[in-house]
Amino acid sequence: MIKLSPRLSQKISYLLLFLATVLAIVPGLLIISIIIAKGKDVFFAWDFLTLMPINGMLDGGIFPAIIGTLLLIIITIFLSLPIGIGAAIYLNEYAKDNLLTRMIKLSIVNLAGVPSIVYGLFGLGIFVMYLKLGVSIIAGVLTLSVMELPVIITTSRSALKSVPYLFREASLSLGVSRWDTIKYIVLPNAIPGILTGVILSIARIAGETAPLLFTAVAFYTPYLPHSIYDQVMILPYHLYITATQIPNIGKDRIFATAFMLLMIVLTMNFIAIIIRIYFRKNRKW
Amino acid sequence: MVNKIKVKNLSCYYNKQCVLNSLNINILQHEILSIIGPANSGKTTFLRTLNRMNDLNVNYSRKGEIYLDNNNIFFMNMESLRKRIGMLFEMPIPLPMSIYDNIVYAPKLLNIVSNKSDQDAMVEKVLKNVSLWNEVKDRLNSSAMKISGGQQQRLCIARILAINPEVILFDEPCSGLDPISTAKVEESMIRLKQKYTIVLVTNNVKQASRVSDKTAFFLMGKLIEINETGKLFISPQKKQTGDYITGRFG
Ligand SMILES: Nc1ncnc2c1ncn2[C@@H]1O[C@H](COP(=O)(O)OP(=O)(O)O)[C@@H](O)[C@H]1O
Ligand SMILES: [Mg+2]
Numbered sequence: 451m452i453k454l455s456p457r458l459s460q461k462i463s464y465l466l467l468f469l470a471t472v473l474a475i476v477p478g479l480l481i482i483s484i485i486i487a488k489g490k491d492v493f494f495a496w497d498f499l500t501l502m503p504i505n506g507m508l509d510g511g512i513f514p515a516i517i518g519t520l521l522l523i524i525i526t527i528f529l530s531l532p533i534g535i536g537a538a539i540y541l542n543e544y545a546k547d548n549l550l551t552r553m554i555k556l557s558i559v560n561l562a563g564v565p566s567i568v569y570g571l572f573g574l575g576i577f578v579m580y581l582k583l584g585v586s587i588i589a590g591v592l593t594l595s596v597m598e599l600p601v602i603i604t605t606s607r608s609a610l611k612s613v614p615y616l617f618r619e620a621s622l623s624l625g626v627s628r629w630d631t632i633k634y635i636v637l638p639n640a641i642p643g644i645l646t647g648v649i650l651s652i653a654r655i656a657g658e659t660a661p662l663l664f665t666a667v668a669f670y671t672p673y674l675p676h677s678i679y680d681q682v683m684i685l686p687y688h689l690y691i692t693a694t695q696i697p698n699i700g701k702d703r704i705f706a707t708a709f710m711l712l713m714i715v716l717t718m719n720f721i722a723i724i725i726r727i728y729f730r731k732n733r734k735w
Numbered sequence: 736m737v738n739k740i741k742v743k744n745l746s747c748y749y750n751k752q753c754v755l756n757s758l759n760i761n762i763l764q765h766e767i768l769s770i771i772g773p774a775n776s777g778k779t780t781f782l783r784t785l786n787r788m789n790d791l792n793v794n795y796s797r798k799g800e801i802y803l804d805n806n807n808i809f810f811m812n813m814e815s816l817r818k819r820i821g822m823l824f825e826m827p828i829p830l831p832m833s834i835y836d837n838i839v840y841a842p843k844l845l846n847i848v849s850n851k852s853d854q855d856a857m858v859e860k861v862l863k864n865v866s867l868w869n870e871v872k873d874r875l876n877s878s879a880m881k882i883s884g885g886q887q888q889r890l891c892i893a894r895i896l897a898i899n900p901e902v903i904l905f906d907e908p909c910s911g912l913d914p915i916s917t918a919k920v921e922e923s924m925i926r927l928k929q930k931y932t933i934v935l936v937t938n939n940v941k942q943a944s945r946v947s948d949k950t951a952f953f954l955m956g957k958l959i960e961i962n963e964t965g966k967l968f969i970s971p972q973k974k975q976t977g978d979y980i981t982g983r984f985g
Contacts (some may be wrong), residue, residue, distance in 0.1 A: 620830055
């Protein structure tokens with residue numbers, strides 16, 4: 451066997467690791483730059499973002515799809531965040547460590563790994579058909595929430611766990627109640643972690659089609675939703691149908707739609723990063 | 736002298752394993768009781784039983800009774816018990832907030848103080864009580880995590896004084912401190928004796944002889960001997976006690 455000098459083998463391994471990093475990053479950067487390059491003209495004409503689609507979606511804009519996606523994201527956050535954080539607090543701070551609790555924790559971890567199409571079918575069965583909500587924003591939001599809850603609970607629990615147990619003891623030993631300890635010591639120190647995790651996971655669902663396909667999505671609506679019982683257009687699905695179902699559509703329109711979806715996801719990731727930096731700076735331990 | 740705390744036949748277990756065996760101790764009001772003994776003899780467990788910190792531990796169980804002013808503490812509300820029996824841990828644990836907030840945190844929640852001027856007065860008073868005021872008065876609003884270990888430990892004492900307890904438990908409060916910080920903490924303890932009943936667990940036999948009125952010797956979950964500090968150190972009744980204080984084992 452050839453024996454390499456330590457200097458040389460150090461150099462080679464450095465090079466290999468660097469190559470691996472490049473390989474991991476390049477495809478992502480390529481996708482983003484191609485989308486921007488091909489979509490920017492239509493995107494920055496703004497009309498595309500603010501108009502309703504017309505002429506069988508060959509003309510006009512994607513306004514209702516943007517609104518639909520944002521609506522679903524926002525309502526889902528408001529619905530699932532309090533429930534998820536509440537469940538995480540219960541499981542982490544109050545629940546006795548018995549068989550039942552362990553089974554609940556295990557199933558939450560497993561639920562987070564269920565494919566999203568399964569949630570879509572679940573939503574169709576329960577919310578759309580059984581509860582007769584129809585294909586609607588509310589059915590979509592409920593489905594997304596059910597899908598997001600395990601993720602939110604898991605991230606929130608790990609954020610709660612990262613607050614040192616000693617802080618809880620110090621507070622309790624001063625005669626402060628458990629709930630006040632959670633409210634004033636645990637939560638303030640866990641919130642940044644919770645928010646970051648939750649925003650990142652919601653950013654992921656912004657691009658989901660499967661759970662919404664049967665529960666909320668319209669192929670095409672000529673108007674904006676009037677209530678939560680209306681169907682909506684959403685960006686990822688709109689992207690899919692324009693790219694596959696409508697011949698003769700300008701490729702730049704498709705890329706501009708992808709650009710918009712990308713912007714929403716990137717903005718949310720950016721917010722998560724800002725929150726994290728802000729709280730890091732103010733953290734006292 | 737009045738009995739402040741009476742411990743009757745207390746036995747404690749982790750996972751059904753006995754770590755404190757039928758303990759009987761009376762603690763007088765305004766005395767400092769030292770507890771000495773080698774590691775793992777159950778000293779911390781005893782303190783954490785006194786203010787029921789261990790009740791949160793699912794592996795822990797106990798038998799027997801403890802009375803505070805003739806009331807069984809196991810029937811008392813935990814929050815009000817802990818307000819009456821403060822505890823200082825082995826490591827200083829400042830809360831992740833400013834020096835000022837560390838002190839007013841609990842009193843605010845327990846409605847001991849309300850307006851700002853009362854709070855200011857309280858902060859100054861308790862910090863002076865632990866001789867920390869001069870060292871930190873210019874940076875009350877900076878993080879309590881940034882002061883030295885000795886200062887943190889005295890801040891933690893001040894924090895306990897702010898809730899005005901009747902009994903204070905110290906669990907090896909100087910084990911991580913240098914001699915000068917230790918002297919300052921001991922000084923505060925002796926001053927506190929006039930108002931509070933103190934139980935001091937210490938791994939430092941000399942510290943016990945310096946500050947306490949009475950000393951108890953624990954060994955492997957049993958109370959071997961308890962006596963006035965002077966007597967225990969000069970003429971211990973049990974051989975194990977003598978061996979321990981002269982440093983022959985443990
Ligand atoms: N949380 C715990 N769970 C299980 N066993 C424990 C726990 N805390 C202490 N013990 C055990 O109980 C015994 C007494 O411990 P402790 O009260 O901490 O003694 P000391 O403070 O005198 O060193 C030791 O054997 C220790 O291993
Ligand atoms: Mg100990």
